[in-house]
Amino acid sequence: MAWNEISTSQAHELISSGKDVVVLDVRTPMEYLGPCGHIDGSILIPIDELPFRWRELEPFKETPVVAICYSGVRGRAACNLLARAGFTTLYNAPGMMEWHDLSLPVVPGQATPEMPDC
Secondary structure (H helix, E strand, O other): OOOEEOOHHHHHHHHOOOOOOEEEEOOOHHHHOOOOOEOOOOEEOOOOOHHHHHHHHHHHOOOOEEEEOOOOHHHHHHHHHHHHOOOOOEEEOOOHHHHHHOOOOOEOOOOOOOOOOO
């Protein structure tokens, strides 16, 4: 495996460390703007678009990348894809559901009829 699973707390620590870190959110735009919100400064590239858009991240090949989704499953797929593309330091965190449960900071989103809560 060319990437690592980390806990939500470890992801938060890394992201708030002041070091260069890319937070890649691979949820849908509706999820990103929805009730769970998103991590400030994160880059949104939905997992179904990542196979066609990963080159947008190429300047960050040597920078740690933390993949975030809702529960961790799509983040694993993102890490696998980016590892095959030559990214060197990849992490998958459990996701925004746990981020929200731990009351970690987010850019707040809005509940919609399709997505009433996190």
